[in-house]
Amino acid sequence: MEPDLNKKPLNEWSEKERIRTVKKIFSTITPRYDLLNHILSAGQDIRWRNFTSRRLPEKATHVLDVATGTGDLAITIAKKHPRLHVTGVDFVKEMMEVAEEKTRRAGLMSKIDYVSGDAMRLPFDNNMFDAATIAFGFRNIPNRIGALREMSRVIKSGGKVLVLEMTLPRETVSSRFFKWYLKNVLPRVGRVISGNKDAYDYLSNSIEDFLKPDELTEYFKQAGLHEIKVFPLTLGITCLHEGIVP
Numbered sequence: 001m002e003p004d005l006n007k008k009p010l011n012e013w014s015e016k017e018r019i020r021t022v023k024k025i026f027s028t029i030t031p032r033y034d035l036l037n038h039i040l041s042a043g044q045d046i047r048w049r050n051f052t053s054r055r056l057p058e059k060a061t062h063v064l065d066v067a068t069g070t071g072d073l074a075i076t077i078a079k080k081h082p083r084l085h086v087t088g089v090d091f092v093k094e095m096m097e098v099a100e101e102k103t104r105r106a107g108l109m110s111k112i113d114y115v116s117g118d119a120m121r122l123p124f125d126n127n128m129f130d131a132a133t134i135a136f137g138f139r140n141i142p143n144r145i146g147a148l149r150e151m152s153r154v155i156k157s158g159g160k161v162l163v164l165e166m167t168l169p170r171e172t173v174s175s176r177f178f179k180w181y182l183k184n185v186l187p188r189v190g191r192v193i194s195g196n197k198d199a200y201d202y203l204s205n206s207i208e209d210f211l212k213p214d215e216l217t218e219y220f221k222q223a224g225l226h227e228i229k230v231f232p233l234t235l236g237i238t239c240l241h242e243g244i245v246p
Helices: 015-040 044-054 072-080 093-105 144-153 173-184 186-194 197-209 213-222
Strands: 062-066 085-090 112-116 129-135 155-166 226-233 238-244
Touching (some): 015 093, 072 129, 093 112, 213 238
Parallel strands (some): 062 085, 062 129, 129 155
Antiparallel strands (some): 155 238
């Protein structure tokens, strides 16, 4: 049984509770997930992924997209970098089925492959990729330093780890509006379009509960990453963190 969001804060969930809930939520909202992302971000999610793609190492030939979901970032990278190959990994079967169909329709099957796997136990050898990306999935991982270390393990020395994630901006008028939006708009719109209000209650709470940008920077350091850069996007409601694998 999933924990009740109204009774138990996310930071009190066990690792097993969080993983079980994430799998159930994302398998349930898969059919409307892309549409809702575009609506709820006012189309900004496309711009954020394009920016992430531009931050990949210039000479990269093989990129890993962790928590690839329905494949939006993997497909963006493959389109923007025709000489790259992308491997997407996720543990939600329904999401990957959609990703594969979207990739097929885009004519990118030779450029992208999808593998079932967990971000904490990536099914790859050491030093296989030139970079690893994760977009809007990092906050769902309970052991975040462990996940950064695991991504670093499969990246070659000098490669990049890139984390794109929604965050709460510093206390301003825009941050107060964003908090109101998370609590009052996102769950209601999510319920109308997906039929699942609980899923968007979870997503709203997971954003509010997530690390501040400087806290995530500290996690990058603890994971052993170097030359860390932070790029606030759209008034700071989303940030891209990048670090170099030593």
